[in-house]
Structure formats: structure tokens, C-alpha cells
Amino acid sequence: MNVNEPKQGNALLSETPLLQVDNLVKRFGKGCSYCQQIENLQGDEESDIESARPQNQCPVCGSVLGCAGISFELYPGEILGVVGESGSGKSTMVRSLYFDDEVTSGSMTLAGYRDGQVNLFEASSQQKRYIRNHLMGMVYQNPYLGLRMNFSSSGNIAEKLFAAGSFHVGSIRDRAKELLERVEIPLKRMDERPSNFSGGMQQRVQISKALANNPPLLLLDEVTTGLDLSVQAKVLDLIRSIQQELGVSMIVVSHDLGVIRMLSDRTMVLKQGRVVETGLTDQILEDPQHPYTQLLVHSLL
Ligand SMILES: Nc1ncnc2c1ncn2[C@@H]1O[C@H](COP(=O)(O)OP(=O)(O)OP(=O)(O)O)[C@@H](O)[C@H]1O
Incomplete structure (x- = not known):
């Protein structure tokens, strides 16, 4: 496109x-x-x-x-x-x-949510x-607000999946791979901290994290x-x-x-x-x- x-x-x-x-x-x-x-x-x-x-x-x-x-x-x-x-x-x-x-x-x-009545x-x-x-998912201008820079990129996605009740490590890893691939982060870098990434890559990791639970x-x-x-x-x-x-x-x-x-x-x-x-x-x-x-x-x- x-x-x-x-x-x-x-x-x-x-x-x-x-x-x-x-x-x-x-x-x-x-x-x-x-x-x-x-x-x-x-x-x-x-x-x-x-x-x-x-x-x-x-x-x-x-x-x-x-x-x-x-x-x-x-x-x-x-x-x-x-x-x-x-x-x-x-x-x-x-x-x-x-x-x-x-x-x-x-x-x-x-x-x-509750038929829009609340x-x-x-x-x-x-x-x-x-x-x-x-x-909901949120992507901030400042990636430091949306990402934990001391976690890996896959760990950031895992955090969001955990929060929504996913606990199966294998499925979490698969989902993280799928999402990072979708936003074109090389999978060999999925266990790297986003603080090592360029600004554009950090925004792409934020987007993948925000989408983790299909909001x-x-x-x-x-x-x-x-x-x-x-x-x-x-x-x-x-x-x-x-x-x-x-x-x-x-x-x-x-x-x-x-x-x-x-x-x-x-x-x-x-x-x-x-x-x-x-x-x-x-x-x-x-x-x-x-x-x-x-x-x-x-x-x-
Ligand atoms: N924490 C705060 N305490 C006091 N005033 C605030 C606070 N946050 C925002 N404001 C005020 O609220 C108004 C709206 O600010 P906001 O940041 O939402 O604007 P914006 O359109 O997003 O601008 P920008 O693009 O510069 O961020 C401004 O007058 C701002 O000074």
C-alpha cells in the first residue's frame, strides 16, 4: 500500500x-x-x-x-x-x-460492554x-508511557495477555510472535528490550501490544x-x-x-x-x- x-x-x-x-x-x-x-x-x-x-x-x-x-x-x-x-x-x-x-x-x-447501558x-x-x-488499546506519542522498557518486546505483549487472563506460556509466545511479525519487528529481536529500538520500531511494538487482546x-x-x-x-x-x-x-x-x-x-x-x-x-x-x-x-x- x-x-x-x-x-x-x-x-x-x-x-x-x-x-x-x-x-x-x-x-x-x-x-x-x-x-x-x-x-x-x-x-x-x-x-x-x-x-x-x-x-x-x-x-x-x-x-x-x-x-x-x-x-x-x-x-x-x-x-x-x-x-x-x-x-x-x-x-x-x-x-x-x-x-x-x-x-x-x-x-x-x-x-x-453491558449492551452499552453503563x-x-x-x-x-x-x-x-x-x-x-x-x-481498548492505547498508543501514546511517548513510547515510554505505553511500553515497559525494561521488559522484552515479547514480554510487553505477554503482560497485556496476562492482564486479560491468558496464562498458557506457549500460546502467549505464539501470539507475541504473530503480533510482532504483523508489525514487522524481526522475530530474532523479539526478546530484546524496546529501549534498543528506533522510534518507529518502538511505536510498532506499542501498536502490537495495544492490539494483543483484539480490542x-x-x-x-x-x-x-x-x-x-x-x-x-x-x-x-x-x-x-x-x-x-x-x-x-x-x-x-x-x-x-x-x-x-x-x-x-x-x-x-x-x-x-x-x-x-x-x-x-x-x-x-x-x-x-x-x-x-x-x-x-x-x-x-
Ligand atoms: N495536568 C494538567 N494540569 C493542568 N492543566 C492541564 C493538564 N493537562 C493539560 N492541561 C491543560 O488542558 C488544556 C488541554 O491540554 P491537552 O494537552 O489536552 O491539549 P492538546 O490538544 O493535546 O495539546 P498538545 O498537542 O500540545 O499536547 C491545555 O490548556 C493544558 O494546559
Whole structure:
């Protein structure tokens, strides 16, 4: 597959979302009676584009709204791109979805967990662990967050399989081989620590670990940022082919519209913790409606 080729159409969207997020709020800081009314920090969408004053910071108590009421749906087999400038809340959003950060309020349901009837943000820590181990995978920009650098690559995968209840050493080893082969890590290096690997290889090991238990949902946070362009292209190509092969749904966070253009079916644009525009990626890139999206798109050109 050539990464320079345009995407082959959009995923077939089924009627029922795999993931539904409603009104996700994440506040950093204690908050006060002023900023608990989120609309007080709303700002003027049209005029604050160039403004230096962050609209997501409370002028009274100084708390910051990382996510200020984000709602969206993700359908089976779909790749949703999340784009926005630095500080727009992209990482806070995915970290919240993966339970790395505890949210302030909001709800998240997954079709594969108790028929989508449970707000996962309110689940117990044991339930959250189950969901992370069986139903979600996460790939971080910084491989040190997703990998244990003092374990071998196969050991990293084994850890994820153990966590989901696999204990048969032979099958774990076979699965590790299969996954590492899939992400093109030479098998003779499977017992080496990822700290010996290049940045692109570390990201590929992270991807294989995240996929170990066949989760229906994969979260990818700036996974190619900081890699050389040719390495970046290989990792993006891998992500795209894995998605086509396994049909896994993905949320791809990037500040780089080139990455979004290549991978995502639909795109959600964030600004200061809020969704300003969502639509088919081609439409967002070719005919952006919101002034902020227009600025982002034009800065790509
Ligand atoms: N631990 C924290 N404590 C206080 N504020 C935070 C914390 N983490 C994030 N923020 C704030 O939340 C807002 C959203 O940050 P976030 O890192 O999610 O943005 P981003 O779009 O991922 O940016 P980048 O691409 O630069 O990482 C920013 O204003 C940021 O300063």
C-alpha cells in the first residue's frame, strides 16, 4: 500500500455506535461557582481566534477546562480523526477515554460492554481495568508511557495477555510472535528490550501490544509526531492496513492534518476543549465551515 494514495472511501457506518461520548468535561483545578457554569468560559467563537487570552481558563480561580463538554459517536470500523492546535484538549480527551485521567463529568458507553447501558466513567476501578485490558488499546506519542522498557518486546505483549487472563506460556509466545511479525519487528529481536529500538520500531511494538487482546477500539495519540517523515509514512501505512484487516475502530489524535487526511473517515475539530466542527474528512479539508477550521486547513496549504 502506498501512503501517498488517497483513502479508499469511508468505512461502512452501521447504525449503532460502538462508542458514545456525551458532554465530557475535564477540569484541571478545583473549580469555583463561576467556572462550574461552563458557558461562562465560552468566549466569542468568531473573535477569539487570534486572542492570546485562553478561553478555557477560569479568570476567577485559574482552573483550566481541558475538555469543556465534548460529545461524539464512533461507529464500528470507523477511524475518527481529532485535530486541533496545541492545548485544544486532544490528549486530555483520549486520556480521559482510556481512564488515564478521571473526568469531571460526562458519560461514555461502549456497545461491547453491558449492551452499552453503563456509563464507563462511573465504573469501578476493577471494571475500568477490565475494559482497558479487553476492549481498548492505547498508543501514546511517548513510547515510554505505553511500553515497559525494561521488559522484552515479547514480554510487553505477554503482560497485556496476562492482564486479560491468558496464562498458557506457549500460546502467549505464539501470539507475541504473530503480533510482532504483523508489525514487522524481526522475530530474532523479539526478546530484546524496546529501549534498543528506533522510534518507529518502538511505536510498532506499542501498536502490537495495544492490539494483543483484539480490542474493538484503538486510541492513538500523536503516534507519528517526532518521527522522520519516511518512518512516519511506514507507521501510518501499518495503521491503515491493520484497520482494514481487523476492522478495529480507531480514534486518531493529531495536530497534523496530513495524518488526519490519510487515516480518518470523519474528523472532529477541537478548540479550547470544545468541538467546533465535525464532518467527513474530505469535506472538512475541502470546505471547512468554521473560521478556526479554515485557519487550520489554510495553514496546511
Ligand atoms: N495536568 C494538567 N494540569 C493542568 N492543566 C492541564 C493538564 N493537562 C493539560 N492541561 C491543560 O488542558 C488544556 C488541554 O491540554 P491537552 O494537552 O489536552 O491539549 P492538546 O490538544 O493535546 O495539546 P498538545 O498537542 O500540545 O499536547 C491545555 O490548556 C493544558 O494546559
